[in-house]
Amino acid sequence: MTGEPHDQRRASSGKSAAxxxxEAGDEAAPTLLAxxxxxxxxxxxxxxxxxxxxLRTGEPQPFDHMESVLARSPDWVDGHKALARLKAEAQIGNPLATLEAALQKLPKHPGLWMAYLTLLGSAGRHAEAAERTARLRKEIADLPELRLVEARHRGFAGEIEAAQRLLADLPSHLPELGFERARCAMRLGDFARxxxxxxxxxxxDPDDIGAWALAELCWRATDNPRHxxxxPNDELFSQRDLDLSKADLAKLADCLRALHVTGSAPLGQSVKGGTQTHGNLRLREDPAIAHLFERIDKALNEYARSLPKLDTSHPLASLTTKTPKISASWSILLHSGGRHVPHLHDGGRISSAAHIAIxxxxxxxxxxxxxxxxxxDIPMELGPLARFTPKPGHLVLFPSFVYHSTSRFGDGERLTVAFDAA
Structure with a gap:
């Protein structure tokens, strides 16, 4: 008899169910996972x-077990990154403390250092990340990869000339070098270059959404015909009625508010003055959420069918011949004065904002x-391509290669659902 041993199959099944x-937001998840x-x-x-x-269920010490595992396995890079992000959202202590302790034990571990530098940048501490990288270059090795990392953080910290010097003599084969040089040129106002x-x-790499986003800005700033x-037209930016009743929206809003249990937004996200839910929202077993995504799927399919005829090399061309699928979804709750800074979602071809309550x-x-x-980080005198007034029960769809943001508002809350699709 071939195949997995019985105990192994049972363990695998238990893991999948947990x-x-x-992901579905089941109250039994902590017990099943344990x-x-x-x-x-x-x-x-x-x-x-x-x-x-x-953390989601309000446990007073949600990270004790994970911290004990990381103390025994300080080289678990993904664990350090996940714990730092969770602690930042929970506003519990120094989010980077466990990772910093690991670096004391393993001071030359490249994966730990890259995670640490990335998290510093996600927390907006780019100047510190740049200085840490410069120190690594002196103490360990002056590697081209480290120069590229330092240049990236120098650029975000506003030290543009220093970033340009670091990027000047790097070997051309380095991944992301062309992207960083383009962004640096934009910061210097050289949009033609x-x-x-x-x-x-x-x-x-025609799948690089971040690069297409820079191209959109450059081509618009220089009146390049490629823009x-x-x-090609306003059909790429669409606001659609999801046909949800006031009762539907009220139920949905109550359901979503209950999911916003953290004290702060995730590290590196665009949310300023609000919170974001964990996991893939559409997998949650709640009738109100299921009903919302039924409406969203219909609107998403209609949007894809309404796209103009596009050249095969266009980043949205594949959507004209298939049904788009949602790859990730979440909810955002902004409080008085909150906003989103300009940002991208590079996990799909279509991005979105479904307004639930304002x-x-x-x-x-x-x-x-x-x-x-x-x-x-890029000073450009460009206005928006499109601006939409939020309407409860309406969905805005647009290409993921377009930066998007929101303006501030006064008292109250702005509750939305967003997703990426491709």
Missing amino acids: LLAY AALEAEPYDGAMLIAHAASL ASELIEVVVGK QWLC PDDMKAGEGALELGLPPE
Whole structure:
């Protein structure tokens, strides 16, 4: 007889059920994960999900077990990254403390250092990340890869000339070098040079949404005819009625509010003055959420069918011949004065904002979804390509290669659901 041993199959089944329960928001998820971890105590995915599920259910010490595992296995890079992000959202202590302790034990571990530098950047501490990288270059090795990392952080910290010097003599084979040089040129206002560089990047990797986003900005700033090719008409930016009743929206809003249990937004996300839910929202077993995504699927299919005829090399071309599928979804709750800074989702071809609830007395222009404003590190005098007033029960769809943000609003809350699709 061939195949997995019985105990192994049972453990695998228990793991799958536990992770599915976590993704679906099942109240039994912490118990199921704890039981599955007895069979596989060092399974990374389950350890992370267990800590997140304990946080979600209000456990007073949700990270104790994960911290003990990391103390025994300080080289578990993914665990350190996940714990730091969870602790930042929970506003519990120093999010990077466990990772910093690991670096004391393993001071030359490249994976730990890259995780640490990335998390510093996600926390907006780019100047510190750049200085740490410069120190690594002196103390360990002056590697081209480290120069590239330092240049990236110098650029975000506003040290643009220093970034340019670091990028100047790097070997051309380095991944992301062309992208970083293009972004640096944009920061210096040389959009013609940036256009040349970014066209090479998208030519080599047509799936690079971040590169297409820089191309959109460069081509618009220089009146390049390719911008008309990339954004041929307003049909790429669409607001659609999801046909949800007031009762539907009320139930949905109550359900979503209950999921916003963290104290802060995730590290590195665009949310300023609000929170974001964990996991894939559409997997949750709640009738109100299921009903919402039935409406979203219909609107998404209609959007794809309404797209104009696109050249096969266009980043949205594949959507004209297939049914788009949602790859990730979440909810955002912004509080008084909250907003999203200009950002991208590179996990799909289509991005979105379904507005569920807005303040009753929101003034004209407040809380608007603005498409096409450049990111804060690139000074450009460009207005939005499109601006949408939020309407409860309406969905805005747009290409993922367009930066998007929201304007501030006064008192109240702005509750949305977002997703990526491809």
